[in-house]
């Protein structure tokens with residue numbers, strides 16, 4: 001029996017029945033609802049917002065949270081969801097990552113009971129869209145030196161500053177914004193329509209064109225005390241959210257790589273040059289084998305990371321290694337597939353160039369490759385190079 005090129009190590013047999021069921025239902029939905037239209041959305045620079053109610057109906061928003069209308073799935077299920085969504089497009093996975101890991105997670109983990117009741121069920125239902133404001137224009141890798149600040153005024157807070165490159169910003173109903181206060185970094189829930197708050201979209205991107213990216217501006221925004229996350233002070237607040245989202249990305253990008261690889265495999269077997277299929281050349285087979293090796297090891301890394309997360313023992317340095325390795329793998333695979341398609345590789349008829357362009361963002365956001373290398377270096381040596 002020939003091996004499945006997209007699952008050479010029978011990873012599906014290492015999944016529980018529930019995990020397989022979740023994966024299959026998301027995979028079916030992506031094939032039916034995302035793949036037919038996503039290239040057009042990419043060309044039009046448009047996020048397919050019409051998919052949000054369906055993402056909600058499938059239980060994909062805040063899927064690992066318990067209660068508040070959330071599905072309460074395990075971490076491996078969340079990973080598989082990200083993988084299948086990103087097989088469609090990184091922009092769809094980005095939407096779910098931000099809504100789930102970067103907006104619902106901090107409210108769930110650090111919010112008051114009133115905040116959880118007010119926001120989480122409607123976010124799970126896709127009726128409220130969230131975004132996460134950490135990065136600032138002067139340097140996203142070093143959020144400890146953020147300039148956005150909040151000063152107390154009576155019982156409330158006055159927020160000033162700006163954020164840059166914020167996924168979902170212009171379509172968000174609420175933003176979890178991290179700002180410096182006299183006590184340290186704190187999280188603020190800023191709602192659309194608050195006076196002095198604006199979120200213009202960033203136009204002319206060559207990457208993640210099916211996703212909304214925005215700046216956020218705060219000009220003396222009065223934020224009531226009830227919108228401050230009471231449960232955390234310090235950089236560990238936003239960094240703990242990043243750990244959740246980076247985990248999902250480590251899974252997600254394997255889906256993008258698989259999409260490129262499977263299309264290329266068919267192409268190489270059917271395109272005839274020099275009297276034989278392209279795939280019958282040693283140089284091509286070595287490249288295909290190398291892609292399969294890297295996709296397979298990334299899948300195994302993601303699965304083990306998920307098992308550690310479900311056991312409650314996953315460490316941030318392990319997430320950094322997986323985010324770095326898997327994004328690098330996916331970007332290299334997408335670029336190599338693009339190359340082996342020849343001139344067709346630059347056409348919208350084939351998926352690699354879209355995934356390749358998207359992955360240029362994915363390898364940068366949620367901590368650049370260098371940041372994750374230095375995080376692992378710090379873990380190995382005990383010495384911080386930041």
Ligand code: TGC
Pocket residue numbers: 093094095097098132134135140141142143144167234235236237239240241242243245316365366367368371375386
């Ligand atoms: P450092 O001293 O390392 O840490 C400060 C405090 O935080 C704690 N900590 C963590 N806690 C929980 N989870 C983690 N992953 C944590 N990492 C660190 C740490 O223990 C410490 O706590 P305490 O109690 O001692 O104060 O801080 P540092 O200033 O040295 O920075 C380290 C560095 C460079 C790794 C960090 O700043 C970093 O990760 N920079 C990259 C920033 C980044 O990734 N930004 C992403 C923005 S969001 C985004 O891109 C969304 S894209 C979404 C999409 O569309 O999918």
Ligand code: FAD
Pocket residue numbers: 098131132133134135136137138139140141142164165166167168208213361364365366367368369370371385386
């Ligand atoms: P910089 O921090 O200026 O880094 C520039 C270069 O310097 C990089 O190559 C970096 O690796 C390198 N570098 C930095 N420090 C060091 C060092 N110590 N040693 C060696 N090299 C170093 N942010 C959010 O908060 N919320 C979001 O929703 C969000 N969505 C995004 C969506 C998209 C499409 C993109 C592109 C970005 C998004 N970001 C978001 C921002 C993203 O997290 C940042 O772009 C990223 O963290 C890098 O920050 P920067 O762009 O300011 O680059």
